[in-house]
Amino acid sequence: xxxxxxxxxxxxxxxxxxxxxxxxxxxxxxxxxxxxxxxxxxxxxxxxxxxxxxxxxxxxxxxxxxxxxxxxxxxxxxxxxxxxxxxxxxxxxxxxxxxxxxxxxxxxxxxxxxxxxxxxxxxxxxxxxxxxxxxxxxxxxxxxxxxxxxxxxxxxxxxxxxxxxxxxxxxxxxxxxxxxxxxxxxxxxxxxxxxxxxxxxxxxxxxxxxxxxxxxxxxxxxxxxxxxxxxxxxxxxxxxxxxxxxxxxxxxxxxxxxxxxxxxxxxxxxxxxxxxxxxxxxxx
Amino acid sequence: xxxxxxxxxxxxxxxxxxxxxxxxxxxxxxxxxxxxxxxxxxxxxxxxxxxxxxxxxxxxxxxxxxxxxxxxxxxxxxxxxxxxxxxxxxxxxxxxxxxxxxxxxxxxxxxxxxxxxxxxxxxxxxxxxxxxxxxxxxxxxxxxxxxxxxxxxxxxxxxxxxxxxxxxxxxxxxxxxxxxxxxxxxxxxxxxxxxxxxxxxxxxxxxxxxxxxxxxxxxxxxxxxxxxxxxxxxxxxxxxxxxxxxxxxxxxxxxxxxxxxxxxxxxx
Numbered sequence: 001x002x003x004x005x006x007x008x009x010x011x012x013x014x015x016x017x018x019x020x021x022x023x024x025x026x027x028x029x030x031x032x033x034x035x036x037x038x039x040x041x042x043x044x045x046x047x048x049x050x051x052x053x054x055x056x057x058x059x060x061x062x063x064x065x066x067x068x069x070x071x072x073x074x075x076x077x078x079x080x081x082x083x084x085x086x087x088x089x090x091x092x093x094x095x096x097x098x099x100x101x102x103x104x105x106x107x108x109x110x111x112x113x114x115x116x117x118x119x120x121x122x123x124x125x126x127x128x129x130x131x132x133x134x135x136x137x138x139x140x141x142x143x144x145x146x147x148x149x150x151x152x153x154x155x156x157x158x159x160x161x162x163x164x165x166x167x168x169x170x171x172x173x174x175x176x177x178x179x180x181x182x183x184x185x186x187x188x189x190x191x192x193x194x195x196x197x198x199x200x201x202x203x204x205x206x207x208x209x210x211x212x213x214x215x216x217x218x219x220x221x222x223x224x225x226x227x228x229x230x231x232x233x234x235x236x237x238x239x240x241x242x243x244x245x246x247x248x249x250x251x252x253x254x255x256x257x258x259x260x261x262x263x264x265x266x267x268x269x270x271x272x273x274x275x276x277x278x279x280x281x282x283x284x
Numbered sequence: 285x286x287x288x289x290x291x292x293x294x295x296x297x298x299x300x301x302x303x304x305x306x307x308x309x310x311x312x313x314x315x316x317x318x319x320x321x322x323x324x325x326x327x328x329x330x331x332x333x334x335x336x337x338x339x340x341x342x343x344x345x346x347x348x349x350x351x352x353x354x355x356x357x358x359x360x361x362x363x364x365x366x367x368x369x370x371x372x373x374x375x376x377x378x379x380x381x382x383x384x385x386x387x388x389x390x391x392x393x394x395x396x397x398x399x400x401x402x403x404x405x406x407x408x409x410x411x412x413x414x415x416x417x418x419x420x421x422x423x424x425x426x427x428x429x430x431x432x433x434x435x436x437x438x439x440x441x442x443x444x445x446x447x448x449x450x451x452x453x454x455x456x457x458x459x460x461x462x463x464x465x466x467x468x469x470x471x472x473x474x475x476x477x478x479x480x481x482x483x484x485x486x487x488x489x490x491x492x493x494x495x496x497x498x499x500x501x502x503x504x505x506x507x508x509x510x511x512x513x514x515x516x517x518x519x520x521x522x523x524x525x526x527x528x529x530x531x532x533x534x535x536x537x538x539x540x541x542x543x544x545x546x547x548x549x550x551x552x
Binding site: 105254 | 414416418446447449485502509510511513516520523533
């Protein structure tokens with residue numbers, strides 16, 4: 001499998017402003033994201049996960065090291081458009097990324113910028129709206145939709161570029177549980193059915209469970225990297241970084257502290273229940 | 285409360301007027317304004333009223349929505365009419381009382397002035413009622429595009445208008461929220477002298493501006509991520525095309541303008 005995103009010795013420091021000293025956000029990050037994979041990036045507030053995401057399509061440029069997107073260096077200004085249409089980005093607040101006051105016009109914004117012929121834009125817009133399940137709302141005004149619907153419109157707006165990778169920076173942080181469910185289902189479907197590479201930045205552990213790979217960032221570095229099972233089993237490391245673990249793992253961990261010996265890699269409620277049932281059987 | 289504010293309200297529909305190219309509608313409105321300022325007689329004003337009434341009927345816009353839009357302008361219209369009534373001299377003297385002298389010409393010019401303002405407003409309303417804001421900005425961009433050659437940033441202006449329209453409801457909602465938050469902390473917007481009430485607005489405006497700037501910053505990043513790089517090389521999903529319908533509308537509007545000019549030539 002080829003890598004779609006590769007960083008080499010990536011460092012980043014925000015430019016100093018006034019008398020405030022600027023510390024590096026992260027240093028020497030080496031990272032590879034495989035094409036077609038679903039990676040979740042978690043970490044406490046201020047650990048640099050959003051800043052890292054912004055490196056992936058040249059919104060921010062590295063202060064040291066290099067970021068390659070399909071072999072394209074993000075610091076090469078001539079490649080910027082090509083990089084941005086390869087890696088699409090969705091942000092936290094859906095209100096602040098919708099440009100037009102009609103849904104379909106907004107989804108058409110990116111392909112219009114790319115200079116795509118009208119007939120093909122129409123086709124892409126319809127396709128993108130159907131993918132996120134918002135086709136019936138194409139003539140609505142975005143401000144009358146719910147948060148989850150707006151965020152799906154924002155995703156459609158990125159999909160209309162036909163990117164190979166989509167980076168989502170806490171897309172569910174401002175949504176209610178229903179909206180969160182809709183958005184996460186849409187993202188998983190994109191990854192499973194269309195083979196879209198997904199990088200999901202989140203601080204909801206339950207959202208990271210569905211990923212192929214979980215990256216835990218802490219203090220400007222990558223603390224843990226592995227499958228959700230491997231990562232969430234490290235309860236103590238995660239706790240020391242100020243992070244929660246999924247409830248099922250938490251339960252198993254606490255039971256183990258009381259003398260049980262449960263595996264820590266049960267990520268769904270069913271798995272957890274089975275593991276506890278098995279442990280009970282052995283005991284009897 | 286603030287949500288009821290609507291700017292350039294649009295009534296979606298499928299009438300002939302709705303289906304006209306927005307550029308055609310804008311140009312026709314312009315021609316209509318020119319004709320309004322050229323009209324000098326009861327006959328030409330009659331024609332103007334007839335034209336607008338017919339267009340409103342074809343667009344199936346209820347006359348009530350037209351008159352409702354006029355209400356805020358009523359004082360202005362009455363004031364203009366009264367001033368014209370009092371200060372125009374000519375024709376027969378109808379009434380003379382102390383310093384008030386009313387002539388026949390005065391009545392005529394008062395009626396015409398009031399009609400002119402009413403028709404100007406109703407004409408613009410008909411345009412915004414039947415054309416979506418996005419189509420309107422699009423039409424403006426196209427019509428003004430020759431100005432690019434003298435370095436007028438036409439695309440940027442149209443983009444700004446489009447974004448402003450998009451954010452009006454968002455910012456109104458935000459203002460509502462901030463007002464509630466400040467009220468919850470004991471702010472008082474309803475009583476006190478004018479100066480006091482104006483001062484009470486500061487705690488609303490400051491957070492509103494801060495948040496507007498933050499939104500602008502995020503929107504700019506999101507637009508960049510979606511490959512926005514100015515108007516150059518940009519295509520549109522919906523391409524505006526003139527049809528036979530527009531040609532017909534142009535012909536009718538042209539006839540009206542011609543009729544008004546001819547009538548004016550004969551002193552009517």
